[in-house]
Amino acid sequence: MPTATNTAELRLADAGTVADLRTFVTRARAADDGAIRLQGAGHVLAAYVCVMRAKLLGEGTPTILGLRTMALDTPSDLDVTVSLASVADRLARMDADDVALPVPPMTVNAAWTAVSAPRDAWEEVATLDADTMIDAAKSGVREIGQIIPVNPGALIVNNARAAVWGRPMAGLTLPGGAAFAAYALGFVAPGETGTVFRSHRWLRLSTGRGHILVRPPL
Known part of the structure; x- marks a missing residue:
C-alpha cells in the first residue's frame, strides 16, 4: 500500500545517464510493471527492480532482481521503493538537458x-557467453508458450513459469530465469560475456551492462 514520505530529488550525472535510467525503467516495466528501489550511496545510484518472484505459497520460482548502477552529480543517501510507473512519468516530463529527477513522494511496500x-x-x-544466455531466454519463452493452454488460470501460469525459469541451466546452479532477466533488461548483447558469482545462498550474473541477483526459493 502506498505511503507518503519524501519530496527528494536525484541529480543524475548527465543527460546520457538520464537516458540510461529511462531505458532501464522502460525495460523493467515490460518485464514486471511493479516497483523500483532507488538507493543512493555517495555519487552512485543503485536501481533495483524485480523481474521474477513467487506469487503463490509453495511456488518454486526464485526471486530474481535486476540491478543497474549509474552516476550521480550530487551525492545521495536516499533509499526508497516507489512504483516504476511513477518514475517513468517523471522521466517523461524532464527536458532534454534536465538531470534532476524528482523522487515520487508515494513509496510502495x-x-x-x-x-x-x-x-x-x-x-x-x-x-x-551471450549466445548461451540469449538462447536460454528465448527457448524458455517458447517452452512456456507451449505449456500454457488457452485461458489458463493463475495457478497453471505460475507453475509453468516456476518449472521453466527455476530450472538450472546446463552445468550450472544458475536458473534459466536469470538469463531471461538479463535479456529482458538489455544486460546482454551478442559478443558479450557474463560472469556468475555466488555468495551464501545468492547468485549473481554480471555483465558490463548490469547485474542479475538470484535468491533461490526457501
Whole structure:
C-alpha cells in the first residue's frame, strides 16, 4: 500500500545517464510493471527492480532482481521503493538537458526489498557467453508458450513459469530465469560475456551492462 514520505530529488550525472535510467525503467516495466528501489550511496545510484518472484505459497520460482548502477552529480543517501510507473512519468516530463529527477513522494511496500543481496564475499563460479544466455531466454519463452493452454488460470501460469525459469541451466546452479532477466533488461548483447558469482545462498550474473541477483526459493 502506498505511503507518503519524501519530496527528494536525484541529480543524475548527465543527460546520457538520464537516458540510461529511462531505458532501464522502460525495460523493467515490460518485464514486471511493479516497483523500483532507488538507493543512493555517495555519487552512485543503485536501481533495483524485480523481474521474477513467487506469487503463490509453495511456488518454486526464485526471486530474481535486476540491478543497474549509474552516476550521480550530487551525492545521495536516499533509499526508497516507489512504483516504476511513477518514475517513468517523471522521466517523461524532464527536458532534454534536465538531470534532476524528482523522487515520487508515494513509496510502495514490495516484499522483495525486505532481504538485500550481499555486498561482498562474492566468489566467481562460471562464465557464460551471450549466445548461451540469449538462447536460454528465448527457448524458455517458447517452452512456456507451449505449456500454457488457452485461458489458463493463475495457478497453471505460475507453475509453468516456476518449472521453466527455476530450472538450472546446463552445468550450472544458475536458473534459466536469470538469463531471461538479463535479456529482458538489455544486460546482454551478442559478443558479450557474463560472469556468475555466488555468495551464501545468492547468485549473481554480471555483465558490463548490469547485474542479475538470484535468491533461490526457501
